[in-house]
Amino acid sequence: MPTSSTARPTTPPTVWPARGRHIGHDAEGVLRRTLRQLKDSQVIDDFLEVPAPDAGGDSPERVFEARWRVADEVTVRARLSLAPDLGGGREWTLIAEAEEPWDPAWPSPVTRFWPEYGDWDHDAATGLSLSRITGLPEDDKDVRRLLRDSGRSGWCVRVVVHEAMTTDERGRMPLARWLSPSLRHRVVEHRASPHQLRVVNWALREFDVEVPRGGAVVLPGSPAPSGYDADDFAVRTVFLDGSEPTDLVAAVTRFAALPRPLPDGAEEALTALRDDWHLLTLEEELVRERKRVAAYAEALEAMTQSRDLYREATERAHEALAAYRESAEAAPATRQPSGTPTTSAFQQLTRTLERFKFSPKALRPATKAEGENEKDTEIPPEPPRPPGSEKS
Structure with missing residues (x-):
């Protein structure tokens, strides 16, 4: 299965993350009206629309904060950021953090910002619904592309269900109906037709998982949570007769309880919730x-x-400088005759040694060998002249 090249921090047990897309109009107005109604009915304690940093222009995103209590005492703080519309709707990111580890039985934080049903409940990665069943496309290439994009996203829990035979209305009940409140808006349910089993499993080879015939599998996401084993999250048989799919609900619940890495972009959103809180x-x-x-x-x-x-x-x-000046003034100063260049003691000593080095040999005591050489070099006496030579 795919692994992340860099280790991501694990989602704290007190944090509930979600990301989706609002595909309708006036997303900001829907948020304001819903938050006001929830505060008036005392479902939430308070909310705040954070002023845009640039009041004179368009802000890159709108931020809404809300706080409420669960179990009568535990305070939950949540921050929803609404990105600008770049075509195809406005993406929203919601991070909620409680004072205690998150209980799946607590209400979904999504319902503290958005109405129960509306244009907001679409997956950010694929645009699919977060509360209804979504059938896989008929084209094989589209199936592979959709499942590949779904498997790489870590914000939602992805479930692929294979229909062993064509179902009636009772078999079209969405899985979210039986999930705990905190999971109902974090699950994307893909339905594969009876003839699509082969292409689905071919597309899922990238994630090392396989859908049993007439069964279902929970995709690992990217990066996969620690402790994920494909066999533990594959359900052999899912009865699509309107009854509760107990085994599939248990598999999704177990998967959601695993220590999961923070999805891409969630770490920045969590830091903003903790460090830039205004409410x-x-x-x-x-x-x-x-x-x-x-x-x-x-x-x-x-x-x-x-x-x-x-x-x-x-x-x-300053003290050291003053002491140095006093010592310099106390030292005897030798005057030099005017016009005489000043030489240092070191230079004088060097010159004296040089004069001593190049002095004549006569200044040194002669050795015995030198005395013998001097005798050998004396001028011999003039030989005697023959008689009668003086007269001539």
């Missing part, structure tokens, strides 16, 4: 201001310490 209560605002004051105090203390250290270093430098 604060009075107590939270007080805590935030106290933290801000403490941070300012720490920064001021660090600046004061840095200033004191700089001042101490400057004083020591």
